[in-house]
Amino acid sequence: MFQGIKIPTKENIINAFGRIRPYINETPVLTSQTINKITGSELFFKCENFQKGGAFKYRGATNAVLKLDKQLAANGVCTHSSGNHAQALALAARINGLSAYIVMPENAPQVKVNAVKEYGAQITFCKPTLQAREETLAEIKQKTGAAVIHPYNNPDVIEGQATCLFEMNQQINFHPDIVICPVGGGGLLSGTLLTAKYFLTDSKVIAAEPEMANDAWKSLKANRFIPSDNPQTIADGLKTSLGTLTWPLIQQNVTDIFTTSEQSIIETMYLVWERMKIIIEPSSAVALAVVINNRPFFTGKRVAVIFSGGNVDLKHLPWN
Amino acid sequence: MFQGIKIPTKENIINAFGRIRPYINETPVLTSQTINKITGSELFFKCENFQKGGAFKYRGATNAVLKLDKQLAANGVCTHSSGNHAQALALAARINGLSAYIVMPENAPQVKVNAVKEYGAQITFCKPTLQAREETLAEIKQKTGAAVIHPYNNPDVIEGQATCLFEMNQQINFHPDIVICPVGGGGLLSGTLLTAKYFLTDSKVIAAEPEMANDAWKSLKANRFIPSDNPQTIADGLKTSLGTLTWPLIQQNVTDIFTTSEQSIIETMYLVWERMKIIIEPSSAVALAVVINNRPFFTGKRVAVIFSGGNVDLKHLPWN
Numbered sequence: 001m002f003q004g005i006k007i008p009t010k011e012n013i014i015n016a017f018g019r020i021r022p023y024i025n026e027t028p029v030l031t032s033q034t035i036n037k038i039t040g041s042e043l044f045f046k047c048e049n050f051q052k053g054g055a056f057k058y059r060g061a062t063n064a065v066l067k068l069d070k071q072l073a074a075n076g077v078c079t080h081s082s083g084n085h086a087q088a089l090a091l092a093a094r095i096n097g098l099s100a101y102i103v104m105p106e107n108a109p110q111v112k113v114n115a116v117k118e119y120g121a122q123i124t125f126c127k128p129t130l131q132a133r134e135e136t137l138a139e140i141k142q143k144t145g146a147a148v149i150h151p152y153n154n155p156d157v158i159e160g161q162a163t164c165l166f167e168m169n170q171q172i173n174f175h176p177d178i179v180i181c182p183v184g185g186g187g188l189l190s191g192t193l194l195t196a197k198y199f200l201t202d203s204k205v206i207a208a209e210p211e212m213a214n215d216a217w218k219s220l221k222a223n224r225f226i227p228s229d230n231p232q233t234i235a236d237g238l239k240t241s242l243g244t245l246t247w248p249l250i251q252q253n254v255t256d257i258f259t260t261s262e263q264s265i266i267e268t269m270y271l272v273w274e275r276m277k278i279i280i281e282p283s284s285a286v287a288l289a290v291v292i293n294n295r296p297f298f299t300g301k302r303v304a305v306i307f308s309g310g311n312v313d314l315k316h317l318p319w320n
Numbered sequence: 321m322f323q324g325i326k327i328p329t330k331e332n333i334i335n336a337f338g339r340i341r342p343y344i345n346e347t348p349v350l351t352s353q354t355i356n357k358i359t360g361s362e363l364f365f366k367c368e369n370f371q372k373g374g375a376f377k378y379r380g381a382t383n384a385v386l387k388l389d390k391q392l393a394a395n396g397v398c399t400h401s402s403g404n405h406a407q408a409l410a411l412a413a414r415i416n417g418l419s420a421y422i423v424m425p426e427n428a429p430q431v432k433v434n435a436v437k438e439y440g441a442q443i444t445f446c447k448p449t450l451q452a453r454e455e456t457l458a459e460i461k462q463k464t465g466a467a468v469i470h471p472y473n474n475p476d477v478i479e480g481q482a483t484c485l486f487e488m489n490q491q492i493n494f495h496p497d498i499v500i501c502p503v504g505g506g507g508l509l510s511g512t513l514l515t516a517k518y519f520l521t522d523s524k525v526i527a528a529e530p531e532m533a534n535d536a537w538k539s540l541k542a543n544r545f546i547p548s549d550n551p552q553t554i555a556d557g558l559k560t561s562l563g564t565l566t567w568p569l570i571q572q573n574v575t576d577i578f579t580t581s582e583q584s585i586i587e588t589m590y591l592v593w594e595r596m597k598i599i600i601e602p603s604s605a606v607a608l609a610v611v612i613n614n615r616p617f618f619t620g621k622r623v624a625v626i627f628s629g630g631n632v633d634l635k636h637l638p639w640n
Binding site for chain 2: 050054270274277278279310314
């Protein structure tokens with residue numbers, strides 16, 4: 001199901017960007033003097049909350065759908081996802097005239113479930129564990145013959161996510177000292193690490209993770225893969241464990257992983273909404289929260305912060 | 321107190337833009353395919369929610385402060401405002417090293433009161449009527465000797481607000497068929513009408529107003545100035561009545577005024593937050609709500625929609 005361990009090359013990323021560019025939004029890079037003052041560093045926010053489907057996931061899903069062999073694609077595509085990849089794949093499939101079958105954990109936010117339905121995909125719910133997701137997906141695949149597009153453990157998806165920092169690098173005229181990127185399953189982080197390795201050799205990449213879903217941090221510190229088990233964090237996009245493809249990429253290339261508390265994630269999300277007037281989801285806030293809570297590490301630095309998405313249930317906000 | 325009836329000229333607006341440009345944010349013009357589909361028209365959103373102080377008001381306040389005679393400015397500036405002009409003047413004063421004294425109605429949103437305090441201004445509260453505001457302001461002026469910067473009935477403020485559409489006209493490469501602009505006291509609308517008259521002669525300007533604070537609509541239909549009296553609308557920025565300077569400008573130049581319900585304002589605000597991932601305040605939503613509710617009028621047109629601001633109490637949202 002995982003198409004083998006094939007690390008995207010420099011040329012793969014350049015080609016992926018050319019392939020998906022007509023379909024994706026070029027998302028803006030924003031700055032905030034207020035937040036620069038708070039952090040003591042110069043921050044550049046890559047705003048994937050303005051991406052189609054509301055998150056960076058649309059890059060990877062679109063690249064994977066466009067690279068599918070026509071025969072393979074005939075029965076549609078399927079995946080499991082807690083939300084943003086589900087929306088992204090449903091939208092990418094619809095735009096390309098394919099059927100989409102999505103396995104979602106039964107605790108997925110209602111607003112994400114509704115969006116997936118709206119994009120015309122068929123949803124099957126399962127228990128919120130990696131095992132249940134993968135078993136349910138295997139059943140769907142057998143029943144429909146749809147091609148599996150894994151949310152992160154797929155080189156075509158990683159290539160697509162790599163275009164986020166690649167695009168940002170074309171928008172700004174310098175290499176940031178540090179790139180900070182949230183980590184859940186590790187698709188965005190893997191893509192970001194590869195783009196940095198190939199195109200921004202003088203930039204460090206730091207991953208940001210919730211303390212309550214710190215499987216990547218634990219894995220890095222223990223130097224072996226440690227999966228998470230049904231973690232509870234408000235950053236619902238970061239609950240998933242790393243994959244067999246993303247873990248070694250991260251282990252070999254990431255400078256460090258910093259974690260942050262639930263309270264800090266909520267406060268940071270509120271700060272961004274109030275001061276920047278943009279809607280980011282908790283997973284995005286994790287990256288900035290790490291900068292705010294590790295001020296000495298970032299002081300005086302130019303930092304690229306990846307805001308991964310903006311899909312939030314507006315009727316259930318964490319500060320109400 | 322109102323510096324006489326002096327209509328800003330074409331040259332005044334060009335000069336105002338040059339004067340305030342180093343101090344203001346160039347706010348983006350955004351589009352949304354989803355909302356275009358809903359309305360059947362092509363919409364271009366001028367996003368003053370990204371302006372300093374969170375609203376277009378900073379343009380007018382900055383222009384007025386920069387144009388003040390040095391002797392007049394020595395004792396600081398004062399005004400009355402339900403919120404956004406207060407924040408804007410407090411910030412413009414602080415940046416130019418002046419004291420600011422602000423009269424606010426006692427029902428002003430707490431989040432706006434806090435922002436004004438944070439910018440270092442001194443606040444005096446009064447009853448939420450135009451008479452109480454003006455009387456309290458007169459007292460403050462007498463006590464402090466500060467120069468009054470009226471929130472809208474001031475040609476320097478109107479010049480500043482005129483730069484919003486002027487800037488937008490430089491950002492887009494066509495003249496919209498229709499410009500739609502919310503109306504409260506009429507400062508932004510007056511500036512917008514003058515810019516359209518001088519620089520976009522082929523564009524119609526439509527004003528948008530809450531049904532629950534429809535003094536401008538009533539005045540236009542009756543062909544005489546009818547003030548509002550403590551109106552209740554969620555669009556707190558649009559509660560004020562027109563002024564002696566803004567009313568004749570509007571009467572002579574506006575194509576029409578459309579009104580919209582409270583429910584529609586809330587639904588439109590939710591739509592923008594959910595789909596565009598940007599935070600607008602209810603007053604901004606009024607403009608788009610009018611487009612959504614008058615579909616035949618706008619169908620097939622290119623429409624410039626002015627999002628006037630984004631200052632919202634995130635802990636008290638109307639859909640919770």
